[in-house]
Amino acid sequence: MSAPATEREATGVFSPGRARIAARTLRVDRWWLSPLLTVLGLSVFIVYATVRSFVRSAYWVADYHYLTPFYSPCLSESCVPGSSHFGTPFPELPMWIPLGFVVLPFLLGFRVTCYYYRRAYYRSFWFSPPACAVAEPHARYTGETRLPLIIQNAHRYFFYVAVIVSLINTYDAVIAFHGKGGGFGFGLGNVILVVNVVLLWTYTVSCHSCRHVTGGRLKHFSAHPVRYWIWTQVSKLNTRHMQFAWITLGTLMLTDFYIMLVASNTISDLRFVG
Template sequence: MSAPATERDAVGVFSPGRARILARTLRRDRWWLAPLLTIAGLAAFVIYATIRSFVRTAYYSAEYHYLSPFYSPCLSESCVPGASHFGTPFPELPMWIPLAFLSLPFLLGFRLTCYYYRKAYYRSVWLSPPACAVAEPHSRYTGETRLPLIIQNSHRYFFYAAVIISVINTYDAVIAFHGADGGFGFGLGNVILVGNVLLLWTYTISCHSCRHVTGGRLKHFSKHPVRYRIWTQVSKLNTRHMQFAWITLGTLVLTDFYIMLVASDTISDLRFVG
C-alpha cells in the first residue's frame, strides 16, 4: 500500500492517481534553455529601459526632431526645449519620476498583461510551469482570480491606451522629417523611427484584445462583412504575435540607442535629404 498523500501530493503532478515519480522530470533534453533565454531577454530590456527612462540625457535631437519613444510624450517643464510636442502642462518633475510618466505605466501594463508575455514570464520567472512535463514548484494554483494576477483581466483596457500612445508615436515619427534648415529632411533616424512605429502598430493590432474588439462579439459574420474582413486580417497577424512582441522590444532599444548617439553628438545622422 502506498504512503498517505502529503500536502504537496494533493495537487498537480503529485496528486493521487498520478504516477509516483519523485524526480522533477524525466526529460533528458535542455528543457531549461527556453525559460533561461526568455528571462535573460526580458531582464536585459527591463534594465536598459529603466535606466534610459530615468537618466534624462540624450533623448532628443533638436536638429532633426528625433524623440526617443522612452520619453514620449514629454509634457513637463523638465523636458529639453523642443521635446514637448504637445506643450508642457506639467511643472518640473523630480528625478524619480520619468518624463514620460503618462505613457510608460500604460505601456508597461499593456506588455505585462499581454497574452504572450503572460506565457513568457509565467514559465520563466514564476516557473508555472517552467516547461512541458516539468513539475512546477508551487503547491497551489489559483489562476487569475486573485491579486495580483486578477489584474491580467484589465488587458483590453491597456490595449485602448496602447492605441492612443501608438498614435502619439506616429506623430513623433512624422514631425521628425525635419531638415537642419527647417524644411523637409530625411535621414537614417527617420527610417528607424518609422520602422519602429510600424512594428509597434503591428504588435498592437495583432493583440488578442484587438481581435476580440473587431469581431469577437459577432454572431453572424455574413451580416458584418467589413468587420469580418478586419477580424480576418487581425487573426492572421495574431498568429505572429509572439514574434512581434520580441521584435518590438528590439526596435524600441535600437530606436532609443540611435537617438542617444545622435543627440549626444557621438555620431552624425546619415542624411539622405536635408
C-alpha cells in the same frame, strides 16, 4: 459527494491524485534552454529601458526633431525645449519620476498583461510551469483570480491606451521629417523611427484583444462583411504575435540607442535630404 477539504485546497502539481514521480521530469532534452533565453532577453530590455527612462539625457535631437519613444510624450517643464509636442501641463518633476511617466505605466501594463508575455514570464520567472512535462515548484494554483494576477483581466483596457500611444508615436515619426535648417528633412533616424512605429502598430493590432474587438463578439459574420474582413486580417497577424512581441523590444532599444548616440554627438545622423 464533494472532495475532502485537503484535496480541494491542494491544487498544485503535487496535489493528491497526481502521478507520484520522484524526478522533476523525465524529459532528456534541453527543456531549460527556452526559459533561460526568455529570462535573459526580458532582463536585458528591463534593465536598459529602466536606465534610459530615468537618466534624462540624450533623448531629443533638436536639429531633426528625433524623440525617443521612452520619453514620448514629454509633458513636463523638465523636458528639454522642443521635445514637448503636446505642451507642458505638468511642472518640473523630481529625478525619481521618469519624464514619460504619463504613458509608461500603461505600456508596461499592456506588455505585462499580454497573453504571450504571460506565458513567457510565468514559465521563465515563476516556473509555472517551466516547460511541458516539467513539474512546477508550487503546491497551489489559484489562476488569475486573486491579486496581483487578477489585474491580467484588464488587458483589453491597456490595449485601448496602447492604441493612443501608437498614434502619438506615429505623430513623433511624422514630424521628425525635419531638416537641420527647417523644412523637410530625411535621414537614417527617420528610417529607424518609421520602422519602429510600423512594428509597434503590428504588435498592437495583432493583440488578442484587438482580434476580439474587431469580430470576437459577432454571432453572424455574414451580416458584418467589413468587420469579418478586418477580423481575418487581424487573425493572420495574431499568429505572429509572439514574434512581434520580441521584435518590438529590439526595435525600441535600437531606436532609443540611435537617438541617444545622435543627441549626445557621439555620431552624426546619416542624412539623405536636408
